[in-house]
Amino acid sequence: MSGAFSFGILSIDPGSAARRGRITTPHGTIETPAFMPVGTAGTVKGMTPEDLESLGFEIVLGNTYHLALRPGEEVVRRLGGLHRFMGWERAILTDSGGFQVLSLADLRTITDEGVSFRSHLDGSLLSMTPERSMQIQTSLGSDIVMAFDDCPALPSPRPRILEAVRRTSLWARRSREALLGPGQALFGIVQGGDDPALREQSAEEITALGFDGYAIGGVSVGESADLSRAVVALTAPRLPPDRPRYLMGMGTPADLVEMVALGCDLFDCVLPTRNARNGTLFTSTGRLSIKRSEFAADPRPVDGECSCPVCRRFSRAYLRHLYVAGEILSMRLNTLHNLHQYADLMRRARAAIEAGRYAEFLSERRARWTDRRREAETARPADGRQDCGGGDRMI
């Protein structure tokens, strides 16, 4: 235990809103800006805790909805909490379950009380409310608890977004009133869809409640990357500068460097892990589909600039072979590589902020990825709710 939750800013980039910070939690510190791998069901798919530690991650995300359904938060609590259950000693953030309830449950009814839904696993009738979400997250014992919010997909009609903003404030207040476990921090979530006025209203209402940190929710839920970025650009400055800002469920490496420049500190996305399993690898210059036949006898590593354990030891030919043969090791090695890319990008971003040259770093990255930008954009799934911002469900 390294103490209660706190956040300090170590340096601010002179040419952008990027900041270099440090979050302290009962399970260690997190150097920000930081990326959080998604550990949907108490495991970042294919990775052991040692893998994640050696990649340099200081925090992972757990999914409240998935864990409450299976194995059930009471089992996790009896076994000593989520850290102990999954053998991960560093920090954990848990989402509130709201997003998954809305995107995964087979049938649902939303009222001001909460969401009634049928489990996507067995069809049983369940409900999720702010109080229930706080109770689950307390049982899980995460370091950062997320308030329960109403997150509509985009596009949605304005009345639906307006309702979500109102309900998110109502639920944030009820989340705020719930009793959490010792040392647990609580983050509030800003909604508002793609409507600047509603984003402003939601930011005002949520920050007025006073949370340990703030999240920008409701992005990467079906809209274009440009629109996501525009929403973040108008929301981030409305959050208190002395609290961590968590951008939920986004995005590509290009997204991350842009969003850091806007002052975001924490990120999560299933892209690096899910793409890995589908054979899509991130590199220092773009994406590479390892399944392509041109790699059948290619002795080169995936990325000559990459220092990950996969690029140090294996050829593209071998990785393609593993993918084509449907071998488990394919998913494991691809995931190691992609997560290393994300961790390394954030390390470089932090160093650039410390050196006061983040704006140059951003320009340099933009230039590198220009050619690949279109590809990245078109690879964005049509239904972002399930494919980018949600739990990492597929095996």
Add this chain to the structure above:
Amino acid sequence: MSGAFSFGILSIDPGSAARRGRITTPHGTIETPAFMPVGTAGTVKGMTPEDLESLGFEIVLGNTYHLALRPGEEVVRRLGGLHRFMGWERAILTDSGGFQVLSLADLRTITDEGVSFRSHLDGSLLSMTPERSMQIQTSLGSDIVMAFDDCPALPSPRPRILEAVRRTSLWARRSREALLGPGQALFGIVQGGDDPALREQSAEEITALGFDGYAIGGVSVGESADLSRAVVALTAPRLPPDRPRYLMGMGTPADLVEMVALGCDLFDCVLPTRNARNGTLFTSTGRLSIKRSEFAADPRPVDGECSCPVCRRFSRAYLRHLYVAGEILSMRLNTLHNLHQYADLMRRARAAIEAGRYAEFLSERRARWTDRRREAETARPADGRQDCGGGDRMI
């Protein structure tokens, strides 16, 4: 490169035929008795080379048939051989492909020339002969090359076994005449089914040809465990005592300790890896099916006596959760545990031989497993050809 192939016996147990030996290969030494994990398609499923090294394995088995079909031995050769292709710097033994051709290929015709068959992957018409098998294994660059043999399932009519013995000798001679790569050792294989006279005849014919080592083939191909053991008991003593003896495709932990007592030095079997993926874990007292609901909230490790990285960090409850949720990490952790069990058993066996107390070690192990013996026997698949002795095919 640690030199050419050699075998030395370090000590012999006074109370059994167990021997403690050391094989030297161009890719390091192998302390025997030793178990070889099965790396069917250039990967021991779910394990990295580092994993296998840290578990203490000094040699793995590669499948000639699988690698010749995909990615093709020419690709592997161009990429520097199988060691480099799969990133494994220690020793490799490759089987001859004969077993898989007979057990996996969709359609096949055996003549004295060789086997014509259709690929189980794409139905293409291929053939395998002693010369072709040697050529593939030379391209793969394995340290130990297996002669091409004719391995009938059991039960088989006596004429079929007789034919297999004749053909195995014919093919052993042709394998012997092929030119191998520098440093590659060649092992001959004894067949003869469950017929003592034919086993004797095959052992005489094969040993007369003179190989670097000898394998007992044609066991664990459909017969009972008792019959397998009886076949080994009568065959092992007919092999030259100064050459390593490799028992192919067998078996359970109980099989291994029995077969070491009969003077076998090398073993391979898909049981530890395949059972792991099916949720069956080996422990110091028997087997444990991790999927059982009784483990849902069990905080204990799989095996309190086990020092593997899985038992040191994870509960039965967590491992059951991963299995039930269909998580990749389930296969990985279960495989780590099972392979550790096998490696540890062989370490203990070697120590017991060195201490001159292997007979006691064997009695002690028999007593431990007595209660579980029936379970192990009934768990033996009806068609051992595909399920125990073959390549480890399932993802």
